[in-house]
Amino acid sequence: MQVLIVIVVPLLLSALAGPAAAETIYVSNEQDNTVAVIDGATMTLSATIDVGRRPRGLALSADKKILFVAEGDGNRIDVVDLAKRQIVGQLPTGADPEFFVVHPDGKRLFVANENDNLVSVVDIAAAQVIGTVDVGVEPEGMAVSPDGRYVACTSETSSMVHLIDAGSLELVDNLLVDTRPRAAAFSPDGKRLWVSSEIRGTVTVFDTLTRAQTGKVQFEVQGIRREGVQAVGIEMSRNGGTAYVALGPANRVAEVDTGTLAVRRLYLVGQRPWHVALSDDQKHLISANGNSGDISFIDLENDEVLKSLPVGRGPWGVVVGP
């Protein structure tokens, strides 16, 4: 009996300490032209996959067997088979794709074409652009509502978020936000739309249906001047209660209560976090830190940064898969 406890307890402890088993983290390395593959359980780098030039935006297919990687300088999206860990195809996107989303129908990608002021709609199976929507100058952040009805796109120079009807591809509304918006995210119930502003260091929250602004978060970091606090990537918890926002040159990730819009805490991560992603069990957050070439693992149960792991040059996008 004693022996059994000796064996079981450490096993339990190790299972509790690390991220959930059989979880894989994918990080795009903008300067290395690779995607880093990280084992979530051991928090170690297990492989790097060569992809096209200047990879940034990442997303998993509906069945989570494929990783789509936007090639900023290659003007296409690489289709990476995650079992083989290699590129098995390419999708056309129009010029300079930076960020994109997979529609809940699993059949279409919505891609921001930064150079052309367009959102392109790509049919994944046919590998064809099947539609475009004119938006403001330098479209960047993309989000899709959980019910698939709306696609949101931010335009950096126009300082707007454009709400697109995903069916008719008509612009439903164009909402002014703070200067140089980067990311957009819908709440899990689809009722709220969050948009980050890089230059102002804010997140603006809208009611999706009425399009009224329901609140704003102004991020502040003690000891860092206003211009050094910039808001970039946003990740929502599955229960919708918490949002995590990467604060770029402030080297912090903010944890925001979505009800009160109060900043609960700031996590000190690597240099210039661009994007963040939650583990499937929601117990860990991973930030891709562009300037320090690493990712930070944050333990959300104990509110501490567990580990930094070097993954390559210019980590930008991050997603968590099986």
Added chain:
Amino acid sequence: MHDDGVSRRRRRRAERLVTALLALLLFVVPGSAEPQPIAIGYLGQTRSPPMPLGPLDHFAADDGVQGARLGIADDDSTGRFLGQRFRLVERSLKPGEPPQDAIRQFAGEGITFVVADLDAGPLTQALAATGAERMLLFNSRASDDSLRQEACRKNLLHTIPSRAMLADGLAQYLAWKGWRHWFLLVGPHPEDQAMAAAFRRAAARFGAEISVDQAWIFRPANGRADTGHVTLQTEIPAATQVADYDVLVVADEADEFGAYLEGRTALPRPVVGTQGLVATGWSAVNQEWGATQLQERFRRQAGRWMMSSDYAAWLAVRSVGEAATRLNSVDPAAISVYIRGSEFLLAGFKGQGLSFRAWDGQMRQPILIAGSRLLVSSSPQPGFLHQRTPLDTLGIDLEESTCKS
């Protein structure tokens, strides 16, 4: 009969209604569907090509105005979602032509915002012209510190960096490198003297020592002469035969001799300043902070790279657009107030928001340290602190300002 009368009356009533509706449409529709555009004036100078130094040098006669045009296109792309339109009214002065008439014309057209892509002389004349007092002028060309100091005006903003800002940006980078001993080599023109004065001020501010301070006394040579390099190969080492130093800082705004220095100095030392590693508000080599998109848009429009005067003119037009967007208004008075206010922040592809200094109207902005093919750095450098914003470590600070306007 009766039926006919009724139907006639009905028809007449219907006709009257249609006429009234048409009249209403004629009056109402143009005003509501087609908003009055915000007109922005652009005043440039016809410039003659300088003596080319090398075969890769490119003279752009449309330097400046192309930036203003792109600014209008960007303003319009945003404005179409808000029912705002923008229009550029371009004028160019012939060599020697005074700017007064052009300003008067702008005033007659009800134009409030003017991008003044002018040298300091014509700019000062433009400010004194009748009608200018009701305008807001954006200086997108003249880097003269005097325009920010004693000659400053309430209705003059500067989107081009001052010489003091350029020199401070470079000096911070040299301090960060630890290249503290400078050989300052100064051209013969008043502009070169002014740039040299800015370098001396920057050296004193950031702890550099000017070991050698020397004037360039040679006449401008014609580098295109066949085997011209042979003469230069002997002349430049002789001209740079001085006591030891870390870095050669050259002040040659007319681009007459600075380009001859690299690779030819007596001692093997880097060349920085107006040639070599340059300090500038904008450069074609900048591809950071999302600048790739701006550079690409510009190149598609102009068929060449964006230069610092293009960028400064773009900043001016975008400032008006940004204010109109934020205010959701085309009222010139409100826009003018907002641009100068503390809420104003323009995204300019240099990593942080840009705004105007209240004390002299200068746009605070990072200074790029640019090599010939790549961006080397951007100032302010880490560690240079300031009580307001690190951007105010560049150029003339509030406490030093002699602007009384």
